[in-house]
Amino acid sequence: MTSSTVQTRHFDSWDPAAIHGFLSTAYDPKLRIRSKARYRFTHHSVDTGPFTMATVHHTGQLDMGANNLEGLVITHTRTARIDRACGGSTNRFGPGDVYLVTKPGEPCSARWQPGEVEICVLDLSVLEQVATTAPTRRPGPIRFTDLGAVDAALARQWRNTTSYVNGVVLNNPTASAQPLVIGNAARMLAAAALVAFPNTAFTEPTAADRNDASTATLRRAINFMEEHADRDISASDIAGAAGVSLRAVQLAFRRHRGTTPMAYLRRIRLARAHHDLVLADPRQETVSAIASRWGFASHSRFTARYHASYGVPPRETLNA
Structure with a gap:
């Protein structure tokens, strides 16, 4: 966290x-x-x-x-x-x-x-958090094997990621004041770096990881997410609460929910934002403020995700 x-x-x-x-x-x-x-x-x-x-x-x-x-x-x-x-x-x-x-x-x-x-x-701790969310994470420190980007496309992806963080997160005072938004942005940058530059972060999961990727692990992880959705938690925090390795919790979500721990956490936060929109006074609250509170920096992306889940734009819920 x-x-x-x-x-x-x-x-x-x-x-x-x-x-x-x-x-x-x-x-x-x-x-x-x-x-x-x-x-x-x-x-x-x-x-x-x-x-x-x-x-x-x-x-x-x-x-x-x-x-x-x-x-x-x-x-x-x-x-x-x-x-x-x-x-x-x-x-x-x-x-x-x-x-x-x-x-x-x-x-x-x-x-x-x-x-x-x-x-x-x-x-460097953010890199460890992101690398260990993948089911193929190698135990031990991450070592970069080359200082240049893997190829031009991944270099462009890095530039696009920093452009998004600068433009949507850091230039938005409402969003950048929220720890959830900053935590998400940090892990986004770390994930882009691990993809763009050659490193030793990935290998095959162990038999113990596969065995631990159970419904009991999933249940413990979801309970922790529900309780701490308002805090800046990472996949490593979720795995620690579930009592398994980071690879195991990632495998559990892929196996039983067809998603990742952090994507599932975004669903929980979207539901919390919906709850706040239903109860909010439109004279005192805005969609952007509520979205940022729950870790959504981009107003347009939040609106699209909300509409896909609830069938109406968030402003309509706020004004109802």
Whole structure:
């Protein structure tokens, strides 16, 4: 379970010492940075706790080195060109490219030409939550085996995911204030990262996982969801409450409900939103506020899902 307070920060400076101090605090206390000429550096970020989204722009050529970046750092170059050295190999990235800056805990260096990049920093615990919801999760830490995206289509999928999170979640004050929305967005980013970049997160389920994927496991999991639907719970929380592995609870839902634990949780939350809409005073409540309260960031997606389940748009229920 996570709780978060969204913090927006903006930094804009021509002072090399101030720039170094800011980046050292934000990314790596031992960060090295050097430039041959005076330059302007701007950094706009939204820190939610489980993830941070940042847009960074500078006007000079920067040589940078990091020893131990916090979390998984994923970069999308918008206009900049970057030469990165990591693990004995060097790569060049240009506009549109998506890549991991380095493997967690490994040093790297880069030459960053003038331009703009988008950076996403994911807490490693969120990756573990998402990876272990899959029935093929390998026990132990996740290890990334390559720093580039698997292919262009998955790189595009990552860009689309960050665009959605920035546009629909972080730019919506009503939605971004809700822990359920932020938790869902964090796991969405983590899932996209695990698909986009090669890693060791998946293997075959064990015989014990298959044996534990029973109706009793399903019942315990659903009871926990019903009781805690208003909290930011993950599949790992659900599995812990059911007393089985994460793979087992995923298999139980696939076997007996034809869905995933998190999809089933969304159904419960949709029903809770329906209940709130029925009881709400339309002079004091809005559809968007109720949807956000139950973890639905996108008004249009909530409306479509609600209409499919209840046969009317949510506004009609609210105004009835």
